[in-house]
Amino acid sequence: MLLVQKFGGTSVGTIERISNVARRVAEAKSKGNDVVVVASAMAGETNRLIDLAKSCVTEPDPRELDVLISTGEQVSTALLAMKLTSMGYKARSLQNHQVRLVTDSTFTKAHIKRIDAQKLRNVLKDGSIAIVAGFQGIDEQGDITTLGRGGSDTTAVAIAAALKPYVKSGLVCEIYTDVDGVYTADPNIVPQAKKLKRITFEEMFELASSGAKVLQTRSVLFGMKFDIPIHVRSSFNDSEGTMVVSETNDMESVVVTGISQDKNEAKITVLHVSDRPGIAHSIFAPLAEAEIIVDMIIQSASSQGFTDMSFTVPRGDYKRAMQILQELVNQKKATYVTGDEKIAKVSVVGVGMRTHSGVAAKMFKALADAKINIQMISTSEIKVSVVVNESDMKKAVEVLHKEFELGIER
Amino acid sequence: MLLVQKFGGTSVGTIERISNVARRVAEAKSKGNDVVVVASAMAGETNRLIDLAKSCVTEPDPRELDVLISTGEQVSTALLAMKLTSMGYKARSLQNHQVRLVTDSTFTKAHIKRIDAQKLRNVLKDGSIAIVAGFQGIDEQGDITTLGRGGSDTTAVAIAAALKPYVKSGLVCEIYTDVDGVYTADPNIVPQAKKLKRITFEEMFELASSGAKVLQTRSVLFGMKFDIPIHVRSSFNDSEGTMVVSETNDMESVVVTGISQDKNEAKITVLHVSDRPGIAHSIFAPLAEAEIIVDMIIQSASSQGFTDMSFTVPRGDYKRAMQILQELVNQKKATYVTGDEKIAKVSVVGVGMRTHSGVAAKMFKALADAKINIQMISTSEIKVSVVVNESDMKKAVEVLHKEFELGIER
Numbered sequence: 001m002l003l004v005q006k007f008g009g010t011s012v013g014t015i016e017r018i019s020n021v022a023r024r025v026a027e028a029k030s031k032g033n034d035v036v037v038v039a040s041a042m043a044g045e046t047n048r049l050i051d052l053a054k055s056c057v058t059e060p061d062p063r064e065l066d067v068l069i070s071t072g073e074q075v076s077t078a079l080l081a082m083k084l085t086s087m088g089y090k091a092r093s094l095q096n097h098q099v100r101l102v103t104d105s106t107f108t109k110a111h112i113k114r115i116d117a118q119k120l121r122n123v124l125k126d127g128s129i130a131i132v133a134g135f136q137g138i139d140e141q142g143d144i145t146t147l148g149r150g151g152s153d154t155t156a157v158a159i160a161a162a163l164k165p166y167v168k169s170g171l172v173c174e175i176y177t178d179v180d181g182v183y184t185a186d187p188n189i190v191p192q193a194k195k196l197k198r199i200t201f202e203e204m205f206e207l208a209s210s211g212a213k214v215l216q217t218r219s220v221l222f223g224m225k226f227d228i229p230i231h232v233r234s235s236f237n238d239s240e241g242t243m244v245v246s247e248t249n250d251m252e253s254v255v256v257t258g259i260s261q262d263k264n265e266a267k268i269t270v271l272h273v274s275d276r277p278g279i280a281h282s283i284f285a286p287l288a289e290a291e292i293i294v295d296m297i298i299q300s301a302s303s304q305g306f307t308d309m310s311f312t313v314p315r316g317d318y319k320r321a322m323q324i325l326q327e328l329v330n331q332k333k334a335t336y337v338t339g340d341e342k343i344a345k346v347s348v349v350g351v352g353m354r355t356h357s358g359v360a361a362k363m364f365k366a367l368a369d370a371k372i373n374i375q376m377i378s379t380s381e382i383k384v385s386v387v388v389n390e391s392d393m394k395k396a397v398e399v400l401h402k403e404f405e406l407g408i409e410r
Numbered sequence: 411m412l413l414v415q416k417f418g419g420t421s422v423g424t425i426e427r428i429s430n431v432a433r434r435v436a437e438a439k440s441k442g443n444d445v446v447v448v449a450s451a452m453a454g455e456t457n458r459l460i461d462l463a464k465s466c467v468t469e470p471d472p473r474e475l476d477v478l479i480s481t482g483e484q485v486s487t488a489l490l491a492m493k494l495t496s497m498g499y500k501a502r503s504l505q506n507h508q509v510r511l512v513t514d515s516t517f518t519k520a521h522i523k524r525i526d527a528q529k530l531r532n533v534l535k536d537g538s539i540a541i542v543a544g545f546q547g548i549d550e551q552g553d554i555t556t557l558g559r560g561g562s563d564t565t566a567v568a569i570a571a572a573l574k575p576y577v578k579s580g581l582v583c584e585i586y587t588d589v590d591g592v593y594t595a596d597p598n599i600v601p602q603a604k605k606l607k608r609i610t611f612e613e614m615f616e617l618a619s620s621g622a623k624v625l626q627t628r629s630v631l632f633g634m635k636f637d638i639p640i641h642v643r644s645s646f647n648d649s650e651g652t653m654v655v656s657e658t659n660d661m662e663s664v665v666v667t668g669i670s671q672d673k674n675e676a677k678i679t680v681l682h683v684s685d686r687p688g689i690a691h692s693i694f695a696p697l698a699e700a701e702i703i704v705d706m707i708i709q710s711a712s713s714q715g716f717t718d719m720s721f722t723v724p725r726g727d728y729k730r731a732m733q734i735l736q737e738l739v740n741q742k743k744a745t746y747v748t749g750d751e752k753i754a755k756v757s758v759v760g761v762g763m764r765t766h767s768g769v770a771a772k773m774f775k776a777l778a779d780a781k782i783n784i785q786m787i788s789t790s791e792i793k794v795s796v797v798v799n800e801s802d803m804k805k806a807v808e809v810l811h812k813e814f815e816l817g818i819e820r
Binding site for chain 2: 015018019049052053055056057058059060061063064065067068070071074075077078079081082083085086092093095097098142143144
């Protein structure tokens with residue numbers, strides 16, 4: 001069996017924790033598995049390096065920023081490899097230029113193009129544990145790149161995908177983190193939330209993109225594309241976590257799998273804009289130019305040739321977006337721009353929605369019964385999201401968790 | 411003109427100092443030079459990383475130690491490159507795997523085998539400043555290696571040597587450090603010491619290997635082998651430093667160029683060993699096995715088939731050496747082992763000695779006149795070294811500096 005084990009920043013945050021990780025890796029190796037470890041930077045290290053850069057220049061060159069912050073994972077791989085070596089195991093740290101994890105040249109948020117499996121295979125054939133620096137790669141020119149925050153998850157799944165053609169006896173990508181697995185809802189909000197034994201890639205993707213922080217969305221897409229089973233589990237205990245897998249027939253019997261919430265958005269409404277072709281473009285083009293990502297969009301029914309337009313943006317971009325849109329008012333393209341930072345998005349997710357109708361209706365009724373006002377709605381094939389007041393968020397999650405009977409043992 | 415500028419750990423020890431270095435590099439570039447910068451780790455960083463390794467395991471695997479500590483220079487190159495970029499200059503940091511500075515696989519003290527000049531030439535042709543991580547390389551397998559303490563000097567001279575065949579209009583390797591240049595003696599001991607305008611590679615090598623810390627001996631040997639003029643100068647002011655160059659005819663007119671001292675040795679005497687073939691081997695073989703380097707060796711005249719043997723070892727190895735040699739006494743191969751940690755070696759160096767006799771005699775007389783007892787003597791073609799009491803060291807250097815008229819302006 002090939003195990004690709006990824007350990008996050010908190011899992012390698014101290015020397016003691018690195019020793020713990022080493023014991024866990026050693027155990028997996030001792031059971032006869034081939035083991036590739038993907039290590040993140042020690043918790044806080046990436047931020048320390050970014051602060052160092054910013055104390056040097058106000059806007060660090062992205063190429064050089066990647067050279068700088070990639071040292072964080074390099075340190076972790078070396079420490080982990082020397083720990084395992086001292087325990088009598090064969091272990092080798094491998095950096096981006098050795099694994100040849102090749103990305104495009106979009107520094108600070110590069111995309112993986114390919115991985116040279118040969119180097120990793122040689123290390124594994126030698127009986128060694130391969131310890132790969134997560135989060136980073138090299139571009140075609142050999143320059144160091146990084147994959148953006150949380151990129152180590154993606155590194156792990158991509159490495160599993162690259163090795164998959166050569167694996168004869170099973171393959172799992174284990175993502176070790178500081179939570180036990182994927183829950184039906186955030187246990188901090190719903191104490192009755194249950195840990196899921198299995199979840200599909202699609203559901204995981206929707207949960208991750210609507211606020212659940214347990215896995216990076218990109219790594220889920222990689223897992224889905226190459227069909228790499230991902231085991232999300234805790235690095236602090238031995239309990240089984242959650243398997244993220246391809247959909248099987250029996251999975252559709254569960255209509256709703258989980259609920260997520262996201263307080264990281266803000267709502268903006270542009271009032272009384274003339275309802276003619278091109279108006280959406282005049283609103284959203286300047287936001288796109290400012291690299292502000294717009295999420296949910298609602299256009300109200302037109303009245304006398306005018307309409308209102310509401311949408312959400314990341315909360316960190318709210319002030320900037322408001323300034324940009326004020327220009328529309330100045331140009332007399334709208335009468336007024338208003339906004340609300342205190343909103344939350346609550347989403348219910350489940351592949352069963354594809355074959356079960358009425359989920360949205362049931363959701364709206366439950367929220368109405370709880371006197372929670374719905375401000376915006378958006379749906380996908382396996383997700384329904386609503387925007388509510390931030391103060392209603394906790395109650396909304398609780399109500400929906402109960403309504404869809406997610407706390408009941410199956 | 412091609413300038414290879416090496417900056418040591420104190421020169422890049424803080425963000426402010428990195429800005430200073432950037433200004434200096436920018437100035438050299440603005441004058442129309444091609445500039446390659448070799449950067450050391452920020453002062454203290456290498457020790458911090460070694461401490462981190464030692465907090466993880468008692469004896470870090472050398473391969474992984476190199477992976478760990480090489481991050482120190484990587485950080486410096488990135489900060490320096492982003493500073494220069496923010497100042498409007500084209501600058502690119504380059505790591506070992508990009509420069510392809512290939513070494514053997516002796517981790518923590520690797521030797522340079524070759525450098526791929528092509529990558530550096532491309533960066534320079536592009537009009538960019540190349541900022542290379544000092545102290546490190548990769549071996550034939552692509553594993554990260556380091557060159558040992560002070561290895562950045564060697565990196566700089568080796569890069570200059572690799573680029574030399576392509577340079578049309580002059581080449582200097584500038585070693586920026588925290589002193590002004592090479593002095594006739596340590597100015598902390600002899601305030602009248604004069605900064606040398608020029609010194610030969612041979613003299614520099616002898617001074618460096620007998621206690622002067624201004625340049626690494628290996629970098630001097632590289633400079634000598636490839637005839638790379640080395641300019642030793644301060645990174646904190648603009649004054650001219652000392653040029654280390656090949657010998658020219660006029661240089662032999664000066665008999666003694668400089669005086670160095672070294673408190674880093676200890677003396678051991680093995681008393682009353684039987685004077686027969688193989689006895690030296692039985693003393694020095696166990697020391698060599700323990701990787702203790704023996705420097706000066708004196709064997710006293712044999713008397714009734716017995717002799718005494720004195721030699722010096724690095725002070726840090728003194729206790730261990732004494733323990734090892736005690737074995738000889740236990741085995742009845744010697745009657746007694748005694749030692750002295752409080753010694754110092756004082757050396758006078760000059761290529762003029764080749765053609766001028768009487769330097770040693772003059773030296774011994776001057777020391778005798780000052781009532782300084784000489785415990786051991788060793789000589790090379792261009793150097794005379796004596797071992798004295800540590801308490802006599804300062805006086806010995808002063809007396810010899812005066813005797814050879816080194817404080818007089820020429």
